[in-house]
Amino acid sequence: MNNLIRSSVRCLRASTAAYVSRQPAGHVSFTSARFLCAATDMQQTLGEMVKKDKVVVFIKGTPAQPMCGFSNAVVQILRMHGVDNYAAYNVLDDQDLRQGIKEFSNWPTIPQVYLNSEFVGGCDILLQMHQSGDLVEELNKMGIRSALVEAEKESK
Amino acid sequence: MLGRVLLCARPVSTTLPALTRPLTHSTPHMDPGLGGRPVETAIRTKLAGALEPEHLEVHNESHMHAVPPGSESHFRVLVVSPRFDGLSLIQRHRLVNEALREELSSCVHALAIQAKTPAQWGSNPSVAKSPPCMGGSKGDHSVDQKLTAGRE
Numbered sequence: 001m002n003n004l005i006r007s008s009v010r011c012l013r014a015s016t017a018a019y020v021s022r023q024p025a026g027h028v029s030f031t032s033a034r035f036l037c038a039a040t041d042m043q044q045t046l047g048e049m050v051k052k053d054k055v056v057v058f059i060k061g062t063p064a065q066p067m068c069g070f071s072n073a074v075v076q077i078l079r080m081h082g083v084d085n086y087a088a089y090n091v092l093d094d095q096d097l098r099q100g101i102k103e104f105s106n107w108p109t110i111p112q113v114y115l116n117s118e119f120v121g122g123c124d125i126l127l128q129m130h131q132s133g134d135l136v137e138e139l140n141k142m143g144i145r146s147a148l149v150e151a152e153k154e155s156k
Numbered sequence: 157m158l159g160r161v162l163l164c165a166r167p168v169s170t171t172l173p174a175l176t177r178p179l180t181h182s183t184p185h186m187d188p189g190l191g192g193r194p195v196e197t198a199i200r201t202k203l204a205g206a207l208e209p210e211h212l213e214v215h216n217e218s219h220m221h222a223v224p225p226g227s228e229s230h231f232r233v234l235v236v237s238p239r240f241d242g243l244s245l246i247q248r249h250r251l252v253n254e255a256l257r258e259e260l261s262s263c264v265h266a267l268a269i270q271a272k273t274p275a276q277w278g279s280n281p282s283v284a285k286s287p288p289c290m291g292g293s294k295g296d297h298s299v300d301q302k303l304t305a306g307r308e
Contacts, residue, residue, distance in 0.1 A: 060292045067292035108253055108260040124269050125245045
């Protein structure tokens with residue numbers, strides 16, 4: 001299997017604070033400034049991550065070893081369609097990533113699926129798209145031929 | 157035709173389980189009474205208020221996951237509402253998420269959603285079934301925090 005599994009991205013946090021918050025007494029809080037910078041960096045990094053690959057998923061665990069039934073369902077659906085080459089980020093490895101992606105997508109739960117840089121939804125939506133045939137169509141638009149289309153042709 | 161697209165292209169060791177079950181109104185776990193289910197009650201109330209559903213089911217599925225008995229952390233909801241007419245799946249789910257924003261940011265760790273229009277419900281009155289737990293909630297600090305929030 002040519003699964004391109006990327007381990008969770010370590011956000012490169014700027015060591016110097018670009019934004020500094022001032023407490024009412026005038027005391028500068030460097031901790032909060034670092035946190036704010038890190039959060040902004042994460043959002044920017046996530047923006048790049050979802051664009052880098054056609055199919056991007058944020059799951060618990062890895063495609064080889066999912067740690068959640070809903071994340072596993074996403075992995076299995078992609079497998080059924082023969083989508084081998086996708087980016088899978090394990091949110092259990094990085095709490096900042098886990099929180100960051102929820103803010104980035106404005107979506108409260110994991111797993112999260114991005115197709116062609118666009119947020120598609122979670123496990124429920126991907127499953128419905130799979131059942132309705134919409135997923136085959138979306139993959140096709142992205143230049144990915146679903147294995148299920150091939151299987152259907154062969155059975156005819 | 158659609159039945160065939162569900163077949164695996166090649167053998168896999170784990171298959172996608174059948175994810176529909178006959179319509180049922182009963183929840184499989186013990187019913188401690190409405191007073192003992194504050195989160196479920198809140199979910200029901202908020203969804204009813206926000207989406208004015210023709211049909212609403214709220215299932216506490218926490219017992220299916222690696223969390224202590226009596227938890228209210230994992231839910232499945234089925235909402236049938238004319239408000240969903242003309243909306244994409246993601247738009248519908250975002251409406252549900254928005255209605256339950258407070259619960260999702262505090263005690264609810266997982267929320268499975270089915271959002272149907274009355275016409276869709278009429279032609280297919282079935283509740284999907286959640287996939288089996290793979291134990292990820294056990295030892296998960298985020299889940300522990302949510303369980304604590306749920307108990308307070």
